[in-house]
Amino acid sequence: GAGVSQSPSNKVTEKGKDVELRCDPISGHTALYWYRQSLGQGLEFLIYFQGNSAPDKSGLPSDRFSAERTGGSVSTLTIQRTQQEDSAVYLCASSWRTGGTEAFFGQGTRLTVV
Amino acid sequence: AQTVTQSQPEMSVQEAETVTLSCTYDTSESDYYLFWYKQPPSRQMILVIRQEAYKQQNATENRFSVNFQKAAKSFSLKISDSQLGDAAMYFCALYSGGSNYKLTFGKGTLLTVNP
Numbered sequence: 001g002a003g004v005s006q007s008p009s010n011k012v013t014e015k016g017k018d019v020e021l022r023c024d025p026i027s028g029h030t031a032l033y034w035y036r037q038s039l040g041q042g043l044e045f046l047i048y049f050q051g052n053s054a055p056d057k058s059g060l061p062s063d064r065f066s067a068e069r070t071g072g073s074v075s076t077l078t079i080q081r082t083q084q085e086d087s088a089v090y091l092c093a094s095s096w097r098t099g100g101t102e103a104f105f106g107q108g109t110r111l112t113v114v
Numbered sequence: 115a116q117t118v119t120q121s122q123p124e125m126s127v128q129e130a131e132t133v134t135l136s137c138t139y140d141t142s143e144s145d146y147y148l149f150w151y152k153q154p155p156s157r158q159m160i161l162v163i164r165q166e167a168y169k170q171q172n173a174t175e176n177r178f179s180v181n182f183q184k185a186a187k188s189f190s191l192k193i194s195d196s197q198l199g200d201a202a203m204y205f206c207a208l209y210s211g212g213s214n215y216k217l218t219f220g221k222g223t224l225l226t227v228n229p
Contacts, residue, residue: 093217
């Protein structure tokens, strides 16, 4: 695609429900990143994929968070049993490889847990 | 571990004037890259400028330039002839080599441009 696409753009969910956030990276980009941006905060690294592999999942805040990437393309971030502190903007970025190349960001999913 | 610090939560500038946003960082790697990203209210993160640590020359992109002081681990962004469209949150980011594959971001500086 022309850019990184994230869906939904906004999601309101009840506390305790599961949510799935989707990221469609730029075609051909092998590296994919998930970040969380809370109000007034910087970007908190969650997880990184190289192809379909996630070498480091230590950024995930709890075991309620999981992510997968299939076919070296689309990635899904799943949050189980959502809590109010999960409310944030979730940003996805992709780059054609790791290293100092530019990471292209999607517009994010604003998650609100009520 | 690598860290990025932006000590100015908010800055303001008059239209057509110049403003400098500060960033300091820390990494144990000798080979790394530094970035400034802009995030307008639309939430879309946009790359403003990029600097390779091995290059001594400061990067420049039109009205945007950096002052890269490697020994001091400082990477400031200068915006010249500020425009209303420059109003946004600006994030400094660091990528270093080895196993540090992630971009580490500072907390950001909110820039207001006054007409």
